[in-house]
Amino acid sequence: xxxxxxxxxxxxxxxxxxxxxxxxxxxxxxxxxxxxxxxxxxxxxxxxxxxxxxxxxxxxxxxxxxxxxxxxxxxxxxxxxxxxxxxxxxxxxxxxxxxxxxxxxxxxxxxxxxxxxxxxxxxxxxxxxxxxxxxxxxxxxxxxxxxxxxxxxxxxxxxxxxxxxxxxxxxxxxxxxxxxxxxxxxxxxxxxxxxxxxxxxxxxxxxxxxxxxxxxxxxxxxxxxxxxxxxxxxxxxxxxxxxxxxxxxxxxxxxxxx
Amino acid sequence: xxxxxxxxxxxxxxxxxxxxxxxxxxxxxxxxxxxxxxxxxxxxxxxxxxxxxxxxxxxxxxxxxxxxxxxxxxxxxxxxxxxxxxxxxxxxxxxxxxxxxxxxxxxxxxxxxxxxxxxxxxxxxxxxxxxxxxxxxxxxxxxxxxxxxxxxxxxxxxxxxxxxxxxxxxxxxxxxxxxxxxxxxxxxxxxxxxxxxxxxxxxxxxxxxxxxxxxxxxxxxxxxxxxxxxxxxxxxxxxxxxxxx
Ligand SMILES: Nc1ncnc2c1ncn2[C@@H]1O[C@H](COP(=O)(O)OP(=O)(O)O)[C@@H](O)[C@H]1O
Ligand SMILES: [Mg+2]
Numbered sequence: 001x002x003x004x005x006x007x008x009x010x011x012x013x014x015x016x017x018x019x020x021x022x023x024x025x026x027x028x029x030x031x032x033x034x035x036x037x038x039x040x041x042x043x044x045x046x047x048x049x050x051x052x053x054x055x056x057x058x059x060x061x062x063x064x065x066x067x068x069x070x071x072x073x074x075x076x077x078x079x080x081x082x083x084x085x086x087x088x089x090x091x092x093x094x095x096x097x098x099x100x101x102x103x104x105x106x107x108x109x110x111x112x113x114x115x116x117x118x119x120x121x122x123x124x125x126x127x128x129x130x131x132x133x134x135x136x137x138x139x140x141x142x143x144x145x146x147x148x149x150x151x152x153x154x155x156x157x158x159x160x161x162x163x164x165x166x167x168x169x170x171x172x173x174x175x176x177x178x179x180x181x182x183x184x185x186x187x188x189x190x191x192x193x194x195x196x197x198x199x200x201x202x203x204x205x206x207x208x209x210x211x212x213x214x215x216x217x218x219x220x221x222x223x224x225x226x227x228x229x230x231x232x233x234x235x236x237x238x239x240x241x242x243x244x245x246x247x248x249x250x251x252x253x254x255x256x257x258x
Numbered sequence: 259x260x261x262x263x264x265x266x267x268x269x270x271x272x273x274x275x276x277x278x279x280x281x282x283x284x285x286x287x288x289x290x291x292x293x294x295x296x297x298x299x300x301x302x303x304x305x306x307x308x309x310x311x312x313x314x315x316x317x318x319x320x321x322x323x324x325x326x327x328x329x330x331x332x333x334x335x336x337x338x339x340x341x342x343x344x345x346x347x348x349x350x351x352x353x354x355x356x357x358x359x360x361x362x363x364x365x366x367x368x369x370x371x372x373x374x375x376x377x378x379x380x381x382x383x384x385x386x387x388x389x390x391x392x393x394x395x396x397x398x399x400x401x402x403x404x405x406x407x408x409x410x411x412x413x414x415x416x417x418x419x420x421x422x423x424x425x426x427x428x429x430x431x432x433x434x435x436x437x438x439x440x441x442x443x444x445x446x447x448x449x450x451x452x453x454x455x456x457x458x459x460x461x462x463x464x465x466x467x468x469x470x471x472x473x474x475x476x477x478x479x480x481x482x483x484x485x486x487x488x489x490x491x492x493x494x495x496x497x498x499x500x501x502x503x
Binding site: 053132133135136137138139140141142143146150151154155158 | 411
């Protein structure tokens with residue numbers, strides 16, 4: 001019996017089921033990455049609040065910063081599989097055996113884990129923006145919050161996009177650990193196919209191929225999106241101050257001299 | 259003399275053990291243009307940054323229309339009334355020239371987009387940047403960036419504008435266009451404090467010149483007094499060093 005016929009057998013019997021796991025894998029990865037991004041941006045904004053005079057506010061910031069650093073350290077320093085078990089079974093333990101619904105539990109775990117990584121990515125992104133723009137905003141009276149929303153975060157988003165899409169691709173692969181709590185994603189169905197058909201090698205080969213196709217296409221799509229967001233380099237210069245219809249379109253970002 | 263807009267009284271600023279401003283005392287009247295000169299490291303930028311509260315003064319007080327800016331005024335509202343133009347422009351890289359001049363108006367002054375755009379266009383026109391409203395900062399030359407920065411400050415309708423060496427980072431051929439804008443502003447009655455190394459500007463445009471040295475105001479007076487007949491030996495040596503360059 002060749003591996004090919006094994007694959008054919010597993011595929012014909014369990015193929016559709018395995019494919020149905022793609023939906024949850026992709027959905028949990030996307031939602032988890034997006035929520036992780038929100039967590040990361042929020043933490044980044046809190047972390048960069050300038051020191052304030054008000055003693056109460058300063059104490060509050062200290063505590064908030066401490067919580068954020070601890071969160072980052074703990075979730076980056078432990079395996080997501082273990083985090084999944086602790087969150088899921090910890091919840092059951094504290095609620096008399098009541099279980100978290102599986103898909104939301106999976107999303108929560110991936111979000112919190114991704115948030116820890118993206119917090120650090122965002123921190124780097126904010127630091128890389130020169131102080132001058134913060135001072136420019138301050139000098140016209142803008143608050144830290146509106147400076148972040150209108151000036152800093154848009155630039156940070158552009159800078160961190162490659163790292164965030166990388167996190168997304170990592171999540172596609174790492175959601176496989178959620179099978180330990182029984183989330184019905186790709187790996188879960190592959191494992192069950194392996195168990196039921198006794199064709200372990202063939203089952204996981206199929207899973208492997210599907211994972212690769214997923215990450216390969218998604219990586220390509222994300223690159224395209226990144227290119228799009230880089231934006232067109234051209235912009236419009238009005239050729240005449242009195243006649244706005246006479247536009248000159250410049251292609252490149254060369255300095256324009258009057 | 260007319261009523262003063264800003265009174266700086268016994269202003270002191272330490273950075274740790276380093277006392278940069280020791281005792282700065284002067285006022286600026288409405289419509290006045292003051293040039294601040296002095297050698298590098300004498301505390302000119304620090305003084306200006308204290309006036310805008312980018313640095314927290316460690317002693318003395320600064321009054322805006324007689325009210326203490328640290329204790330009696332809302333920082334954000336105060337800063338909106340006191341514009342600042344930096345040596346390094348500090349434009350917002352993600353916004354075009356128009357956006358740079360609008361964002362403060364909408365977020366701080368609560369103006370609606372249409373009004374903000376109209377104002378922004380008006381001031382961009384004043385600085386001769388109308389053709390470049392869609393350009394991002396990285397697409398502009400230094401002189402153009404600085405003119406946008408001036409328009410950004412103006413669009414907030416400030417009562418005072420502080421300039422910290424606005425032409426020091428510019429290529430020589432661009433200095434003129436920025437100084438011309440500032441001269442026009444001064445003539446239109448804007449209240450301005452200008453830290454500068456452009457002695458011709460200080461002499462021809464300002465109403466008063468302040469010479470700072472080592473954290474103190476060493477000498478001040480009309481341009482004629484300070485440039486024509488300096489009293490202090492520090493002023494003399496600074497000016498002669500400058501003119502010999
Ligand atoms: N944020 C800061 N921390 C510590 N020292 C500073 C800071 N800003 C300025 N200084 C010091 O203050 C002194 C005066 O600087 P500055 O006000 O920039 O002078 P100027 O603008 O006249 O050249 C310098 O010795 C500088 O090192
Ligand atoms: Mg300076």
